[in-house]
Amino acid sequence: MGRSYNEFWRDRGTKVVGTRRTSLINDPPDGKVPALTLETQKKQADARAYQRLHPSDGPEDRNLWERCLSRGLPIVPGPYNNDFQIQQSPGYVVIFHEMVHEARVIPLDGRPHASPDIRQWMGDGRGHWEGDTLVVDTTNFSEKSNFRGASSGLHLVERFTRTGPDSIRYEFRVEDPTTFTKPWSAEMPMGKMDTPIFEYACHEGNYAMSGLLGGARADERKDAEKKAAAQSKSK
């Protein structure tokens, strides 16, 4: 859809990383997400087959972003609203995401993860300091969450390192042997911004959902008309 979205929509980065690398992924060295396990490949193929038949029967068929539920983890840049507020107080770090208005409240006191029975969209994060690096270890993701096919089995380790007064290096490592054939990592820079986070009143502004469902009904009507026309021709 190169022709549909222009600068009215996008919020591009303004700097190029020093190494000029072309992938966020730094391990494996080829910069590619490792192969998915056969089980995950099958799951995704099934999901795609279902999607083709039921693209928008109801809101539940649409993805988590469109439903204003979760952008999920790890942090991966999209075309706009890559805005985060990191707030530190004694014993906790709060990472607030503009997209989908998600806030992670991360304890730093070394307590263990919640029981595996507790499952959350953003998982259950625990933080600690390794020198000047904030390390956040997150498990307990909901089975309905979806990061490139990974969900409840995802073990995510994120590292936030100050690299200057206005910059942080963000790294994450993904481990989920049920989804990926080997672990992988990525890193990217974050820069300070001058504007505040804008409120994300997702449902209030989500005219898109009625548009998506309306679009699907229009497609169905068109298909039905085509079928009817074809039948009357064959008679």
Next chain:
Amino acid sequence: MRKNFVMMLGLAGLLAAVAPVWAHHAFAAEFDAQKPVKLKGTVAKVEFINPHSWIHMDVKEADGKVTRWMVEGGSPNALFRRGVTKDALPQGTEISVDGYQAKDGSNRANGRDITFADGRKLFVGGSNPDEQPNAK
């Protein structure tokens, strides 16, 4: 100790390699690439709401009838960063919009280029050479 750090993720040159789900919603599911529209009218209201801004405009049809259209655009923070505030599009401003109509036939469109009466464009085209203004 209390630190408050507002960060923006840098994506320069890295976006193409990643981001499988890249927009809040899918263009093709909501809008019809076969239905380009060129709307000429006046701004009735602008909603700066996440995840997308919406420009409501009154479009005068050939028969003189006025129809209200809704045009979807970028996220508020993305627009603010480019200096586009509510003052950029006050009520009554004459604009024309190139976009694509909603698939369900309602008076909604995915907005692309917004042009003022004096020919100034509010948004320049993307750097993608594919991104030409609509043919119609």
